[in-house]
Amino acid sequence: MSFLKSVAVILISVFFVTSTDAHHINLADLVQTVEKSIVIVQAVPNEQPKPIKNSNPFSQYGQPPAKKPDPAQKDQPTKSGTGFVVEGGIIVTNAHVVEDSKFAYVLFKNQMKRHKVIIKHLDRKADIAVLVPENNQLLVSIAPLSFSTDLLRSGQSVFAIGHPLGFKYTVSTGIISSPSVHLPQDTNPFRRFVQTDTSINQGNSGGPLMNHRGEVVGVNTIIISPGRVGSIGLGFSLRGDYVQRVLNHFRNFGEIKRPRIGIKLGYNQEKERLYVMEIQPNSPASSSGILVGDLILKINADEITLMEHIFNALEQLMPNDDMRVQVSRDGVITTYSVILGDLREFEKKEALKLK
Numbered sequence: 001m002s003f004l005k006s007v008a009v010i011l012i013s014v015f016f017v018t019s020t021d022a023h024h025i026n027l028a029d030l031v032q033t034v035e036k037s038i039v040i041v042q043a044v045p046n047e048q049p050k051p052i053k054n055s056n057p058f059s060q061y062g063q064p065p066a067k068k069p070d071p072a073q074k075d076q077p078t079k080s081g082t083g084f085v086v087e088g089g090i091i092v093t094n095a096h097v098v099e100d101s102k103f104a105y106v107l108f109k110n111q112m113k114r115h116k117v118i119i120k121h122l123d124r125k126a127d128i129a130v131l132v133p134e135n136n137q138l139l140v141s142i143a144p145l146s147f148s149t150d151l152l153r154s155g156q157s158v159f160a161i162g163h164p165l166g167f168k169y170t171v172s173t174g175i176i177s178s179p180s181v182h183l184p185q186d187t188n189p190f191r192r193f194v195q196t197d198t199s200i201n202q203g204n205s206g207g208p209l210m211n212h213r214g215e216v217v218g219v220n221t222i223i224i225s226p227g228r229v230g231s232i233g234l235g236f237s238l239r240g241d242y243v244q245r246v247l248n249h250f251r252n253f254g255e256i257k258r259p260r261i262g263i264k265l266g267y268n269q270e271k272e273r274l275y276v277m278e279i280q281p282n283s284p285a286s287s288s289g290i291l292v293g294d295l296i297l298k299i300n301a302d303e304i305t306l307m308e309h310i311f312n313a314l315e316q317l318m319p320n321d322d323m324r325v326q327v328s329r330d331g332v333i334t335t336y337s338v339i340l341g342d343l344r345e346f347e348k349k350e351a352l353k354l355k
Contacts, residue, residue, distance in 0.1 A: 027212065031161065031171050034214045037085040037145050038161050039106040040168060041131070041206060042077030042114065043098045077105060082162040082207030083131060084216070087144045088251070091131040092243065093206030094221055095122050098129050106131065108142075109169060121250040125188045125258075127221055127238065128246045129206075145208060147240040148215035152179035157212055158196055160220055160235075162204035174198030174233075176217070181236065182308065183222070189311050190258070193236040194218040200235035209237040216240050245315070259317050259340035261285050265307065271295055273328075274304060288338045290327060297333065298326035319343075 081097030083106060091106060098104050098119050105114035115138055121130040133139060159173045178195040196209060200220050209218040218237025225232055249256045262283020265274045273295040279285050296304045299313040300323065317323055319342035326335045 027159065027173070030212065030214050031159070034145060034208075034210065035109050035161055035169055037142055038169070038207060039083045039085070039091060039108055040080060040163050041083045041091075041093050041097055041117075042080045042105040042107070043101040044076065044103055044105070045078050046100055046102050080163065080166075081203060081205040082220070084206075084208045085139055085142045085144050086216075086247070087146070089132070089136070089139045090120070090247075091117060091133075091139075092219065092247070093129050093131060094219065095124050095127045095129045097206045098122065098131070099124060104131060106133075121254070123246065123250075123256050126191065126242075126246045126256055127188075128219070128243060130247070130250055145210075145214070145216050147244050148211055148213070148217045150211070150215075152176055152194060152217060152239075154178055158194075158198055158209050158217060159212075160196075160198045160200060160204060160207060160209050160237075162200070162207035162220060164199070164201035164203040166203060172199035174235075177233075180239065182311075183236065189307075190242075190315050192239045192242055193221070194239055196235045196237060197233035198235055199231045199233075200237075201230050216243075219243050242315075255344070257318050258343040259314055259319050259321065259323075260343040260346050261314075261323075261338060261340065263290070265296065265310065267307075268295065272305070273297070274307065274310070276327075284338050284341045288325070289334075289336045290325060290338070291329065294327035294329050296325065297328055298324075298335075300324050319345075 079097065081093055083091045083093035086092055099122060101119065103119060104117050106117050107114055116134040117131040118134060119129055120132045154176055156176045157173070158176055159171060161169060161171050164170050174197040176194055177197055181193045181195045182189065182191070183193065194209060194217055198209065200223050204220045207220050208216045209220055211217050217240050220235065220237045222236040223231055224234040224236070246256060260283070262280040262285045263276050264278035266277040268275045275296065276290060276292050276294045279290065279292060296310075298304060299310065302309060302313045304310060304313070317340060319340050321340050323338045323340055324335050325338055326333060
């Protein structure tokens with residue numbers, strides 16, 4: 001029996017060693033394949049730094065004048081991040097990497113040459129930007145990365161490739177801590193993040209978070225780090241399915257179309273339901289028949305019990321869509337029709353009022 005136990009222990013040990021080694025070898029091979037589709041993004045600001053005026057009161061007595069800008073420094077990048085190639089001959093990155101820039105450069109693995117790219121689409125609320133090479137043949141030989149269509153699960157192994165703090169093509173590994181997170185301080189309620197303990201730092205922004213099939217599950221965007229000390233295992237990547245919807249809007253409309261209802265909701269603890277706290281005047285909801293105090297039961301066919309359910313339902317809809325809202329009022333259940341407004345147009349009008 002002791003001999004059989006010894007054999008069993010040896011066999012189990014060999015199994016674990018072999019499995020672990022295979023995992024590392026496969027990941028290394030996978031990284032070598034996908035990193036060809038990942039780029040360093042270097043953004044060039046709209047305005048170059050201006051020369052500092054010489055404030056020395058003795059400058060008229062032979063002190064050197066203020067230095068003129070060096071022509072060689074014109075159109076030099078001032079910030080960088082990561083991006084990756086997707087289908088359609090485009091590069092995806094975070095909007096905050098290239099916002100307020102007139103254009104950007106990208107560099108590929110093991111290449112010194114920078115390639116100029118145009119910022120074709122950018123949405124700050126989504127924090128997604130689309131870059132298109134000035135040379136339309138640049139991406140012909142580059143295999144695009146694809147987005148995962150699998151259900152994401154906590155504990156799933158993932159890895160990131162990026163350029164944290166200037167260290168090019170750095171690979172970090174971890175797991176999905178939570179597959180769908182809404183950050184409380186986020187001003188865009190439609191965004192959902194994958195939370196990960198994978199090390200993400202400044203410079204990783206815009207790069208892919210990937211599964212072990214080489215598919216993109218998220219776009220690395222934010223870290224929470226008290227005292228700005230860097231990664232402490234609280235990284236957040238925009239969910240891949242959300243990013244795909246953003247890209248589809250860019251392709252189809254040139255911008256992101258967001259619907260507007262015009263109601264403010266609260267939570268009724270006793271009824272365990274969301275209810276209408278406020279209806280904005282001249283909003284889509286104001287002429288629908290919905291009243292303050294109504295309990296929200298359904299939007300179209302989706303049952304609504306959490307605020308997240310509202311945003312999930314709205315995310316599938318467009319301005320001018322006819323949305324059916326089922327409510328309960330004094331025990332009577334009624335369904336109302338709401339013709340959704342355009343949030344972007346509403347915000348433009350509100351901004352003009354402030355000028």
